[in-house]
Amino acid sequence: MSKIMTMCDAVARFVPHGSSVVMGAALESLIPFAAGHEIIRRRVCDLTLIGPISDILFDQLIGAGCVRKVIAAWVGNVSAGLGHNYRRACEQGIPHRLEVIDHSNFTISLSLLAGGLGAPFIPTYSLLGTDIPRTNPAFRQSISPIGGEKILLVLSLQPDVAILHVQRSDENGNAHAWGSLGISEEAALASQRIIIVAEEVVPHQIIVSDPNRVLAPSFKVCAVVHEPGGAHPSPVQGYYNRDHEYYHEYHRATRTVEGNAEWMGKWVAEVKDRSGYLQKLGQERRQGLQLKEHRYAAPVDYGY
């Protein structure tokens, strides 16, 4: 059964107000910006955003007023600095107050791993002695029943939906992703549902020719959105490079509330969909992000 639908439909059906959503699970690559922008255009609100480091996407959703709560290790702009919208929300309540549940990259991974395993918690030695458990009620300081040493219990997290950008998928949501994957797998397995956003939709035979490269079981996938360029400005290995300058432009443009409104208007509100966004980005700029060379992996033999 085909699960192909437009981004507009996928967000309308599977990201209702108040959802808990994992995005940016691969860290600085494969960030589902097209999905985030559709969420903003649809004015979805009261979201709980879950992710490791969220390179500017969380900042945009916060600035647009879509977010009530953030469960993350880091929110900002990796190559350009702080996230102005995140700061304004936490420091001044603009556009409104935000609940922040602090994690480290390890503990957010563990909470989603536990969610995917159906386990109540996973213990770790990380963060002992830090103040992070003070600002995250989902940690318990404990003593190991085995060795008697101090441990931190990281409670499991099962988000409503994971939105994952991938290189290619079949129309049923059997998806191939490659490169560094961050917590994509943990996010997929912990969540109730998965929205796959793919650079390419390919025949089923291509996917099952290499099952080790599949991210997660397709029976958890509720929607497949074919969205070439949907991760820009983040990179997609084998498809396009990172638009470093875009992150700097965003950093400069969103310094003020007015500047942020202008940026949102230009890149989100005034474009209808991703193809409109890419048109605005322009041919020349997109060409500058193209691969300089292909580097194909050697084929593997699944013969028997």
Place this chain on the structure above:
Amino acid sequence: MPRLWIMGTEMDYTPQEIMVAAAAREIRDGEIVFTGMRLPLIAFALAKQMHAPNAVGLFECGLVRDTPAPELLYTMADPPNIAGALWATRMINMMGLLQRGAVDLGFIGGAELDRFGNLNTSYLGNPESPKTKLPGSGGAADIASLSRRFVVIMAHEKRRLVERVDYITSPGFGDGQGWRERVGLRHGGPSAIITTLCVLGFEAAMGEAVLRSYHPGQSVASVRAETGWDLRVAEDVRETASPTAEELTIIRRYDPQGFWTR
């Protein structure tokens, strides 16, 4: 960070360049290194080409490399860092190696640091209503908790180097001797703080930062004046070695536009 040029005797260089050179010297040959954002990405490339050809780099997005990326990295998940990697995998595998004790050295950055090497990258002021909301831990708290030792790279300003941090994001030596063991951390702690002005080290017994070397153009007095606590000075304090011409050549070949190092 300040973008002043330091006038050397033979060559001019920036504070970022001497920081990269000092960071690279912290990497020993054959070590497993958890490579952080920004300057450490270049320090790893420099160390590999100078004195540590057998060092291995771990990147928390889920990468292991034994060669530096062929191009300047703006983030660790940039495509040139993935192509040719020894392993491209899940973040939890990197964190597992860290918790398992396999990582010799980790690099982290800091916004606020105190005399015991604790770092705050979360909240200035009360977390309930912060004066400044900083981005958070990322992987830094894990690196500081779990690596065998870690090195901090940061801008040196009196408001950033304070008696006690408002919030411990990444644990140093807590309140001093014996703290890490007491709270349950099994090993590790900061071994060096590389700033725009100097390099601080730690006396393991005390857990307190001491001035190990001041960069050319600085002095014990000028560094102490820019530090928010009564900074102790190592008996053998000296000037930080300037980057050599070869080191500068490698740094500039790697970052020709000076994105991170100018």
